[in-house]
Amino acid sequence: MARDAKKLSAPAKSAKAATPAAKPFKALVTHSDALPLEKELLLSMHDTMVKARCLEERLIAMYKTGHGYFWIGGPGEEAFNVPLGLLIKKGQGPAFDFCHFHYRQSATLLAMGEDPVGAIRQMKNSASDPYSGGRNFAGHFSKREWNIAPVSSPIEVQYAMAPGTALVQKRHGGDGVTIVTGGDAGTAEGEFASCLVWSSRKGQELPVLILVTNNRWGISTPFEQVQGVEKISDRGVAFGMKTKTIDGNDPISAYLELKEAFEYVRTERKPYLVEARVSRLYGHSSASGANMNTVEADCIAMFEAKLEKAGLLTKPQAQAIRERYTEQLADLARLAKEEPFPDGSTIWDHVFHGEPGRDPFAG
Amino acid sequence: MARDAKKLSAPAKSAKAATPAAKPFKALVTHSDALPLEKELLLSMHDTMVKARCLEERLIAMYKTGHGYFWIGGPGEEAFNVPLGLLIKKGQGPAFDFCHFHYRQSATLLAMGEDPVGAIRQMKNSASDPYSGGRNFAGHFSKREWNIAPVSSPIEVQYAMAPGTALVQKRHGGDGVTIVTGGDAGTAEGEFASCLVWSSRKGQELPVLILVTNNRWGISTPFEQVQGVEKISDRGVAFGMKTKTIDGNDPISAYLELKEAFEYVRTERKPYLVEARVSRLYGHSSASGANMNTVEADCIAMFEAKLEKAGLLTKPQAQAIRERYTEQLADLARLAKEEPFPDGSTIWDHVFHGEPGRDPFAG
């Protein structure tokens, strides 16, 4: 079988083109041109957003040139994901934040300080992949040192686990919180409701920051076609929890809104449900072609315009940043391409913790 | 093994006694002494409520005297369940109402006109049990001629199926609706949320009357301990559906409130979520002893007081009704006790529709 034929859902390439244009969201928060954050923070957010975008574009290029079977990631969500990463208290154990992420979170990891080579290695499914050793798809991070739970493909299961880490954190004391992320379509799964139920028991509320990135799509299915809620955040109201819907395309707004939510959860030790409206810039995944969508808002372009207007960044400067990351990531990809796959015999490793891997029927 | 030893969860008899007294609900609707329904309806509701209570008491007596392994049913919910049954458009197929009930619905069936002997036969698990042929527990009704879907023990699964029958009804046209019932604790399961999602898609709303009987208990667990919602009906608000919480202990209020909800669902072809506050008068089931709880409000006693005050019913009349049903049901139970169990060989019947039952390995 040709390598290409093995690509997941290769046939669906045609589908992307048929996807109707997304209706842009109405502005949720009106931001003036004033920039209520310090210059350093603004520029560092911008820098990480670009880095994250370049990383995703590199991963897509790897897919398209046969250096990986499947791509999925978060281009278009950087304005939300970078502030999120900056606000996380990273470390291991219940004193630190726990992260139950989905597969669009590369920008968050970079904002937390992660080396992008890991994502590239996972794309290449080489043995050096630090998250799964070549076992799992791109974007499926896992980093125990930073309490990043393994991203798993089934939609929404992370929402069932989040109350568990939060319970331990609440008991432990301190200000560590649990963060859980997922998409809009996934909120139709029962676990989303479970998360609301388990986080909001009276007197036993849990410190969970429940996040939903609403890009109005579940693969090819528009949100409005399959769900009747106007604002996903409203789902939390009946549970007596704080809720809001924010503009996830503006990193300044996202930073401020997330900061407020984090502070509430850290200090009150109660849940907060935040829906962020975001774009999906390269379609769902490589199964839908992974081509740039020019209709949806690009948070980086918008942010750069704002920074330029404020005199904080010139076009050539922005261009230079992008070129630098493009190059760096191309270098990393070249490196990764040479790295070996895991050996077949390693399938037996890590079936059980604390036990050497072996075929139970090998005799 | 002694027959008694086989009873489900026999040990938990002790548990009932330990159950803390339920806090009575605050009155939800203030009803004057005025009786805004016709006398005939009032008296017929009362009659059926008493009949239903006598039926449940007979089933409990059968359990306690060893004529059945397990009892579960709806004593305490008659003021809600009888009006519900009266308002159902019964018949077979999508032109009529579909009923996805749980295990506390005997009064609804009686109000629909069902012969109580069926419940008694199911309690006795005799071959003559019209709902399951001696296969299923008491209270697990099924009657295809009236669109009554088989009651199954797993909590809340009926909420996942209800949108399906409603979809066919919506397409079929007419005013048939789907009714689904379940308890308060069960709303923590994901299918409750699924029902809200699937019923409320914009432009594709479904005619489902989504009912929750809130008795504030899930077996031994108080509602407030495990769920943070004040009113379960609020769970529907985010989905843009009509919602209300009603007093399920007053048959007049329940009738009027259900009537309004039924009319909306029948004509608008959209969902309505109604939470009814009810009592649980004999504990959860035989597993918790099935003894009368004297702390919770008894809807029949309250209704009789009201009818007496209005001069519609005297104490002796009420007493006579009760005695008549008690006797009738005792007679039916005597009859059922003599009826044979299904034969062991019948386990093969009805594995597949349209095929004779046989052991596939019988050779």
Place this chain on the structure above:
Amino acid sequence: MANIAQAVRMALHFAEENLGVTDVFGEDVGPPLGGAFTCTQGLKTSWNSPLDERGIIGMAMGIAMAGGKPVAEIQFCDYIYNTIDLLKLAGNTHWSSNGQWNLPMVVMTPVGSGIRGSIYHSHSFDASATHIPGWKIVMPSTPLDTYGLLLAACKETNPVMFLIPKALMRSRGVELIPGEPAEDKALSKMIDAPLGDRSKWAPQWPELSDPMIPIGKAKLVRAGSQLTVVSYGRTLPLCAQAAETLAAEGIDAEVIDLRTLWPYDWDAVKASIEKTGRVLFVNEDTEVTNFGEHLMRRTVEELFFKLLAPPKLLAGKFVPGIGLADPLEAASVPQQHDVEHAMRTLAVVAP
């Protein structure tokens, strides 16, 4: 010649027109996509569901109760495992109601490895499905069988689980579906949705008819005298190929495509084993509590004294997932050489 995805599509079209199918639905099943594998493009009753597998199975049950005839898709069988309670309920509804209710519903879902789908797009479901009473379970390996058995599934008045080996989704058969144009390109022009805007596209369906392939009948893929190989799904073509290879070495194997896993064609399997005395069962589900073990149990209980060699199972390794990297997938589920090796080994066991 149609591939399996096209065969599914044509069958569902035929079933909408002639067998009363009212709803073909699931995640991304409706327009514009028409399914992750294009299986539902252009169908008139197809629609997109919420992302909720439990809701999907519940909806199918409800539709079936109310007199509709649903074909529900679970996008990948990897995502069906939160619905097993509902599948069990669907399988027991007829029985529990003592014959009152029956649920004519089809659940279809792509299964298995072979497209580098990693941990969550490579699962098998045959072991789990065959442990659920009250379902008929079908798993074809050719486009014609897919087409014919899907029609049979739509005619059923019981729940049917239709497992589609995703590795074979694009593979073409040698037999024509009755009515389809013989030329691949011609069929594609008629029924494959175009690139770009599909809002004005409508398929041109060929004049199809029903080949009447019954549920419960196995297919003799290759007759042989020295050993029996029983398989289904992705591994079936590997077995057929291996039999050809071994024939050149003088080993004459009989290959049976089970096609229906429940109720399965024991008569066919039994007759073959009685003839050859040696049997290899091949599938790719994980090997502990595996349906092939059931077949082996029955073989041993009924045919022990006719066996010339211990029956053998070749199945997926008992690991928690199928890893993405090529060597991991290859080491986890039977490959061509594994099948050949198992057949050769079995052929030479001295009785």
Place this chain on the structure above:
Amino acid sequence: MANIAQAVRMALHFAEENLGVTDVFGEDVGPPLGGAFTCTQGLKTSWNSPLDERGIIGMAMGIAMAGGKPVAEIQFCDYIYNTIDLLKLAGNTHWSSNGQWNLPMVVMTPVGSGIRGSIYHSHSFDASATHIPGWKIVMPSTPLDTYGLLLAACKETNPVMFLIPKALMRSRGVELIPGEPAEDKALSKMIDAPLGDRSKWAPQWPELSDPMIPIGKAKLVRAGSQLTVVSYGRTLPLCAQAAETLAAEGIDAEVIDLRTLWPYDWDAVKASIEKTGRVLFVNEDTEVTNFGEHLMRRTVEELFFKLLAPPKLLAGKFVPGIGLADPLEAASVPQQHDVEHAMRTLAVVAP
């Protein structure tokens, strides 16, 4: 002498005090009830969960991730089937993260028939559980084994599924749990919650210790030379009883209590079959794609030429449920006379 419910309770108490168990939770697990079978009365870390099995398993996974040590209960295994995706996820988390994360968690749930539980309080879960890689699976049949193996489960750093045969919940063993008073009544006074108001009650725990029963070791219940019977759970005492009955007829059977279903003690089973040449596997899960079929497959693949008779499985009938009426339950799952009949038949097969 403790019964199984009391053994569970004492084990969990010991584990709270000595093995770091932080949470014993599930539906009605906390006060006042302390579990549908009283297994969790009086425990200091027990609490009542929402009625949401998916939430329960998710919560356990989260607690385990964050450094806690949960013991989660599913009230009846009949209600675990909507969580299989999560159980699979728990079982693959260590593997998928290439060894980074591990989930030290115990899920316990009552299984099986025998109390006239009808369709939804009679399910078995051994077949389904053994098909999920990454879990250790335990199913004791005596109070001492329950106690010892539950301690072992709480010491594990991997997910453990602890299946409790509900028919045996009230049965007493012959062996004392180290520390318990020999007198039933004395123990009951100490650790059974009283009738009536329990708000002021506190248990008086005996001074317990750990009998060190390892996961993965079978127990020889009766030594014998002519045939081997391998069972676990509710059917184990039936087998032991049958062996006594048959001994009087001159049939000398060896009875093995598997106790751990994964990883199971193949060495013990194999040694016994090598000695007797005849083996009967008995369990009560439905018989298609059944764990006993796995054991039989292994027996055949490894010991074919040592067998004097075809190995045999006695299991639950392949019907959608266990009916409430006595004759239905009796016809659906192995009873005393079925076991005896199967053993007798096997003993006389001429090689």
